[in-house]
Amino acid sequence: MEIKATFLGGAGEVGKSSIMISDNKTNIMLDYGVKLQEEPVEYPLLPREKIDVVIPSHAHLDHSGAVPILFKRGEPKVIATDLTLELSYLLLNDSLKISKKRRERLPFSKRDLKSMMRNSTPIRYRTPKKIGGIKIELFDAGHIPGSASILMSKEKKIFYTGDIKMKDSRLLNGCSLPDKTDVLIIESTYGDKKQPKREDEEKKLKRYVREALTNNDIALIPTFAVGRAQEILLVLEEFADFIAIDGMAKQATEIIYYYKRYIKNSEKLKKIMKRITWVRNMRQRKNIIRKGGIVLTTAGMLGGGPIIFYLQELHDNPKTKILFSGFLVEDTPGYNLLKTGVYSNEEMVGEKNNFKVKCEMHRLDFSAHADREELLNIIKKLSPKKVICVHGDNPKKFAKDVEEIFNIDAFAPKIGEEIVL
Numbered sequence: 468m469e470i471k472a473t474f475l476g477g478a479g480e481v482g483k484s485s486i487m488i489s490d491n492k493t494n495i496m497l498d499y500g501v502k503l504q505e506e507p508v509e510y511p512l513l514p515r516e517k518i519d520v521v522i523p524s525h526a527h528l529d530h531s532g533a534v535p536i537l538f539k540r541g542e543p544k545v546i547a548t549d550l551t552l553e554l555s556y557l558l559l560n561d562s563l564k565i566s567k568k569r570r571e572r573l574p575f576s577k578r579d580l581k582s583m584m585r586n587s588t589p590i591r592y593r594t595p596k597k598i599g600g601i602k603i604e605l606f607d608a609g610h611i612p613g614s615a616s617i618l619m620s621k622e623k624k625i626f627y628t629g630d631i632k633m634k635d636s637r638l639l640n641g642c643s644l645p646d647k648t649d650v651l652i653i654e655s656t657y658g659d660k661k662q663p664k665r666e667d668e669e670k671k672l673k674r675y676v677r678e679a680l681t682n683n684d685i686a687l688i689p690t691f692a693v694g695r696a697q698e699i700l701l702v703l704e705e706f707a708d709f710i711a712i713d714g715m716a717k718q719a720t721e722i723i724y725y726y727k728r729y730i731k732n733s734e735k736l737k738k739i740m741k742r743i744t745w746v747r748n749m750r751q752r753k754n755i756i757r758k759g760g761i762v763l764t765t766a767g768m769l770g771g772g773p774i775i776f777y778l779q780e781l782h783d784n785p786k787t788k789i790l791f792s793g794f795l796v797e798d799t800p801g802y803n804l805l806k807t808g809v810y811s812n813e814e815m816v817g818e819k820n821n822f823k824v825k826c827e828m829h830r831l832d833f834s835a836h837a838d839r840e841e842l843l844n845i846i847k848k849l850s851p852k853k854v855i856c857v858h859g860d861n862p863k864k865f866a867k868d869v870e871e872i873f874n875i876d877a878f879a880p881k882i883g884e885e886i887v888l
């Protein structure tokens with residue numbers, strides 16, 4: 468029986484990733500995420516079919532952020548690594564809290580989130596599981612702690628990378644891959660981009676931080692809570708005594724350390740965690756601003772979290788350094804700040820939400836995605852007959868390149884498109 472893939476979101480875009488895999492009997496949903504940078508927030512298509520199983524590849528909300536919606540009308544099983552389940556709960560619960568504060572309604576409730584968690588089963592990497600007639604197996608994707616790529620086997624082998632990184636970082640080993648696949652569904656965030664050398668980025672980050680500390684100024688590092696914050700902690704180990712960690716990066720770091728089998732250097736991380744300052748209240752924040760130091764805090768793209776407080780307090784100070792650590796999605800407050808020098812966030816109500824920022828700003832690239840060369844290496848290793856490119860700003864172009872380089876079928880589907888694999 469043939470297997471079909473329906474692209475419900477994340478096709479030709481970064482955000483709201485979701486693919487439904489069906490063999491006419493069983494429907495498996497790979498990811499069900501949100502596109503937060505759109506106003507209003509966008510969700511993937513909701514298929515008519517009953518979903519048997521949802522597999523969030525990792526905890527980032529563009530992959531897991533809409534899963535609770537599926538519990539409005541049914542009770543699919545959720546299968547993921549235990550760490551992905553735990554981190555997804557943290558991020559989804561936070562979305563609910565933020566929406567309550569902003570008096571916005573999310574298309575799911577706390578009850579739906581609880582129902583999702585109740586129906587969840589953790590699964591380990593490289594432990595095959597049968598779902599109907601399809602065998603699934605998770606592989607370490609090397610993207611964030613707990614992240615997985617998903618191999619589905621029936622007559623054919625189909626491999627979905629999710630978000631993937633091939634090279635090692637300080638926090639994680641690079642991805643592990645199966646031997647060969649017939650069909651490869653691959654992310655293409657960096658499909659036409661080369662990343663700078665990691666060592667160079669680390670050197671730059673340390674240099675800026677050292678400069679700030681020498682003058683008792685502040686180095687403000689906005690970061691994603693999951694993965695990036697812990698990576699930066701490891702990079703800045705020698706400065707640990709001067710680092711203050713704030714916002715959701717705190718809980719994420721604690722959870723990730725608890726699930727330490729997913730990370731390398733866990734002992735080093737533990738030592739760093741003992742030396743840094745864990746910011747718990749306003750008094751501490753004000754103290755840090757007075758004394759200077761390194762602040763590592765959420766949100767990475769400046770859409771919310773304690774970073775806003777620091778910006779409000781420090782935006783007039785040209786000696787403060789703001790050090791962005793990775794990819795900024797277009798039209799997020801972080802992206803716009805770097806482009807225009809103005810911080811603007813319409814979603815903040817009753818607060819100072821539009822001001823010029825005089826701080827020194829730098830963008831560094833600690834990306835957790837494979838760059839073009841790594842993506843091509845993944846394709847080479849898996850030698851598929853068909854490649855489907857998703858999760859990128861221009862996957863069409865990447866698909867065309869893949870077709871030319873490897874002389875195989877490659878394409879970038881549109882949202883709603885159904886493809887026989």
Ligand SMILES: [Zn+2]
Pocket residue numbers: 525527610630
């Ligand atoms: Zn991701």
Ligand SMILES: [Zn+2]
Pocket residue numbers: 482484527529530630858
């Ligand atoms: Zn993603």
